[in-house]
Amino acid sequence: MQCVVTGGNVKVLAKAIHSLSRIGDELYVEPQQDGLALRSVNSSRSAYACFLFAPLFFSRYSLPNGHDFRCKMAIKSVQSVFRSLATLEKTVEKCHIELDEQKNRLTFTLHCKHGLLKTHNLSYQDSESLQAVFDKEGCGNVFRAQPRLLVDTVVHFPPSLEEVSTVCFLLSERSKAMVTELCLASDEFDHFAVHAHNSVTFCLKELRGLLVFAESTGLPISMYFDEPGSPVVLSVTDSVLEGNFVLATLSHDDHSFQKNNTKGFFKASGNLLPGSRKPNWGPDPKVENPCSST
Amino acid sequence: MPLSTQSQDDNDEQYILVASLDNARNLSNILKAIAFKDHAIFTATPNGLKVTVEDSKCLQANAFIQVEIFQEFTIKEDLVGFQVNLTVLLDCLNIFGGSTAPGLSTALRMCYRGYGYPLTLFLEEGGVVTVCKINTQEPEEPIDFDFCSSNVINKVILQSESLKEAFSELDMTSEVLQITMSPSQPYFRLSTFGNSGNAHYDYSKDSDMMELFKCTTTQTNRYKMLLLKPTTKALALSCKVSVRTDSRGFLSLQYMVRNDDGQICFVEYYCCPDEEVEEE
Numbered sequence: 001m002q003c004v005v006t007g008g009n010v011k012v013l014a015k016a017i018h019s020l021s022r023i024g025d026e027l028y029v030e031p032q033q034d035g036l037a038l039r040s041v042n043s044s045r046s047a048y049a050c051f052l053f054a055p056l057f058f059s060r061y062s063l064p065n066g067h068d069f070r071c072k073m074a075i076k077s078v079q080s081v082f083r084s085l086a087t088l089e090k091t092v093e094k095c096h097i098e099l100d101e102q103k104n105r106l107t108f109t110l111h112c113k114h115g116l117l118k119t120h121n122l123s124y125q126d127s128e129s130l131q132a133v134f135d136k137e138g139c140g141n142v143f144r145a146q147p148r149l150l151v152d153t154v155v156h157f158p159p160s161l162e163e164v165s166t167v168c169f170l171l172s173e174r175s176k177a178m179v180t181e182l183c184l185a186s187d188e189f190d191h192f193a194v195h196a197h198n199s200v201t202f203c204l205k206e207l208r209g210l211l212v213f214a215e216s217t218g219l220p221i222s223m224y225f226d227e228p229g230s231p232v233v234l235s236v237t238d239s240v241l242e243g244n245f246v247l248a249t250l251s252h253d254d255h256s257f258q259k260n261n262t263k264g265f266f267k268a269s270g271n272l273l274p275g276s277r278k279p280n281w282g283p284d285p286k287v288e289n290p291c292s293s294t
Numbered sequence: 295m296p297l298s299t300q301s302q303d304d305n306d307e308q309y310i311l312v313a314s315l316d317n318a319r320n321l322s323n324i325l326k327a328i329a330f331k332d333h334a335i336f337t338a339t340p341n342g343l344k345v346t347v348e349d350s351k352c353l354q355a356n357a358f359i360q361v362e363i364f365q366e367f368t369i370k371e372d373l374v375g376f377q378v379n380l381t382v383l384l385d386c387l388n389i390f391g392g393s394t395a396p397g398l399s400t401a402l403r404m405c406y407r408g409y410g411y412p413l414t415l416f417l418e419e420g421g422v423v424t425v426c427k428i429n430t431q432e433p434e435e436p437i438d439f440d441f442c443s444s445n446v447i448n449k450v451i452l453q454s455e456s457l458k459e460a461f462s463e464l465d466m467t468s469e470v471l472q473i474t475m476s477p478s479q480p481y482f483r484l485s486t487f488g489n490s491g492n493a494h495y496d497y498s499k500d501s502d503m504m505e506l507f508k509c510t511t512t513q514t515n516r517y518k519m520l521l522l523k524p525t526t527k528a529l530a531l532s533c534k535v536s537v538r539t540d541s542r543g544f545l546s547l548q549y550m551v552r553n554d555d556g557q558i559c560f561v562e563y564y565c566c567p568d569e570e571v572e573e574e
Contacts, residue, residue: 077490083463091459105491114456115501117480118463122491 001031001069001099004060010095010110014082015213016051016243021075022209023049023245028130029106030070031063031099035241039130040075046248047206048132057240064099072127073106081108081120091116132246136233139224144191147214147221154204154211190220200225201250202232210234210245225249311338311374311406314366318402318417320553321359322387325380327531327551327561328355330524334380335433336413338406339373346436347380352566353521354437355528363557366403374406376430378413386426390419399554406430439564445540448475448513450482451506452497454532454549460484460495461526464519468492470568471519475539476512482537486519505534515543516568528561543567 005013020027020040024047028039035054041047055061063069082088096109103121110118136142214221214236225232229251236243306312315321328334328347335346342360361367390400403416412427464471468486475482482497482504499507525547529535532549539545547563 074490080463080465080490080493084459087459114503115498116456116460116503117494117496117498118460119494119496120491121493 001064001097002060002062003031003036003058003097004094005057005097006059006094008089009057010082010092011085011088012057012217012241013053013095014085014088015216016053016241017075017078017082018085019209019213019243020049020051021079022212023047023206025075026072027075027078028070028072028127029124030129033063036061041130041132042206047203047246048130049206049209049243049245050132051241051243054240054242059094064101069099069101070127070129071106071124072130073122073124077120077122078108081110081118081122132231134231134233134244134246136222136224136235136244138226139230139233140226142191142193142222142224143189144220144222145189147211147219149188150221151211151215154208191222200228200230200232202247206245206247207234210236210243213243306368306405308407309368309405310370310408311404312366312368313338313343313364313402313404315363315402316365317399317554318387319399320363320555320557320559321402322384323531323553324357324359324551324559324561325384325387327528327549328357328524329380329384330355330527332379332381333377333431334383335375335377335436337373337375337433337436338369340369342367345380348434348437349521349524351437352518353524354439354564355524356436356562358560358562360559363553363559374408375433376406376409376413377433378428378430382428383413383415386415386417386424386428389417389424389426390422439544439566441538441540441544441546441564445542446538446546447511447541448509449506449536449538450475450497450504450509451534451536452482453503453505454529454535456497456501456503457535458529461529463495465490465493466519468519470516471522472514472516473537473539473545474512474514475509475537477509478512481507481509506536513539513543515539515545517545517565518568521565522563525563528563532561 016038017027020038024040024042026040028037028041030037030039032052035052035057037050037052039048039050041049091112092110093113094111096107096111098107098109099105100107104123105121106124108120108122112118210221217236217238219236219238222235222237223232224235228249231246231248234245234247325334325345328345331347331349333347337344337346340361342358342363345357345359347355387400387402398420400417400419405414405416407414412429415426415428417424417426464484465486465488467488467490470487472485472487473483474480474485480494480496481499484495486493497504499509528547528549528551531551533552534550536548537545538548544567545563545565547565549561549563551559551561553559
């Protein structure tokens with residue numbers, strides 16, 4: 001596998017990785033025909049994110065010879081390759097990602113200004129396939145907003161806050177001490193198609209990772225959701241990349257707000273991944289997942 | 295000793311060393327670059343002041359403030375040496391809060407009467423005078439690393455800007471920093487071996503950051519990361535750095551530091567290699 005990222009795209013790649021680090025501790029890397037997929041999942045399997053970089057995102061993109069390859073590595077290690085985001089744009093001319101299956105290493109080489117070459121040889125582990133099953137188009141409700149709108153809204157909630165509820169035009173926080181509610185009128189959104197008056201509750205912390213990414217790239221965020229218990233999907237796309245953050249929501253049975261851990265937080269509706277406990281969502285979803293291999 | 299009402303000249307008769315600076319920062323800033331241990335050995339000669347700090351017999355840092363930097367430098371012996379607590383000294387030099395307001399600086403008059411006497415600092419800012427007396431100790435003999443130019447195998451001089459970036463990103467989970475210098479690829483390489491894998495920072499000999507490149511033989515040496523960590527302070531202050539290794543693998547880092555008045559001072563670090571390394 002050989003990928004070359006040049007110019008401003010290096011920073012986009014770095015930001016996507018930083019954004020995935022808000023979800024889980026491991027980065028799953030899978031080069032596919034339709035692009036390079038970078039994924040992450042949290043420990044309770046209630047939040048999943050995937051960035052797919054199309055071959056056109058790269059100035060060079062070639063797959064491993066003849067076989068499927070996937071691996072995972074500590075996300076902190078990959079973050080250390082792209083340490084200072086601020087200087088990335090100014091100093092890095094291109095980033096070369098190369099796979100060495102003999103040595104179980106993924107090598108990131110940054111060609112920087114002034115003849116400086118930074119090479120990071122990171123060890124990886126073989127991994128299982130990590131793909132969530134979700135269907136955006138089948139969701140009953142969708143809205144799309146400029147990232148600034150959501151960032152400005154979320155800033156009103158304290159950083160330690162665990163969860164937020166989205167009612168079609170109402171955003172509120174539930175905690176023992178305080179309830180914060182923020183209303184956004186439908187005309188503040190670029191696109192607003194809501195078919196039922198609904199309320200879904202999901203984890204705010206995981207959302208912030210996507211917000212940071214969207215804001216820096218200026219891409220609008222689309223949010224797809226159904227009834228409580230169905231996962232909510234937050235999406236950013238442009239011509240060469242697609243990012244999907246899939247977050248489990250509390251089902252009707254889960255009313256309590258457990259502050260201290262994410263493991264017990266999502267009870268019935270937690271599990272999104274095939275093979276794990278049967279998720280509590282309504283009609284059978286169509287398997288239309290841009291992050292799965294065809 | 296109470297504040298004397300005698301004239302300045304009478305007082306000075308007692309001192310074997312008097313050094314004055316209009317701006318104490320020209321001393322304190324450079325001392326901060328070597329302040330990784332509490333104690334420092336001061337060696338004054340008619341050429342100026344040398345301050346030495348050592349760590350576990352493996353690392354030595356020297357700051358040189360040559361006589362031209364001082365507004366006044368009077369020394370009555372060929373060599374005056376003493377040891378003081380560097381942390382205390384720096385606290386005294388910054389006693390007025392170390393503000394960087396333009397036009398306002400702390401003036402320093404450093405006086406030493408000789409063996410057994412404290413080091414006396416007269417600090418003045420905006421008309422307010424503070425007198426500090428710091429106890430001195432018998433100076434330890436600084437280690438002689440026996441590093442001489444004739445034994446130098448490889449030498450490069452780099453602009454600090456690029457090294458600063460590399461040092462700020464170094465993988466601190468690596469126990470060692472490996473330095474490779476070679477007349478062929480990779481020319482000048484800094485390597486770390488950490489928890490997630492290894493990393494290499496290569497500087498090409500043709501880089502515009504490379505001011506001098508004189509490497510005759512390929513050498514690879516490892517140094518304990520913890521020992522080299524203090525050098526980042528000197529690096530941060532410097533505009534240029536020279537990296538030299540000798541036939542034993544000993545490392546000499548020399549930093550060119552410009553003070554507030556644009557004058558040049560030098561800080562150097564000597565470090566022992568960690569172990570013999572076969573060339574890879």
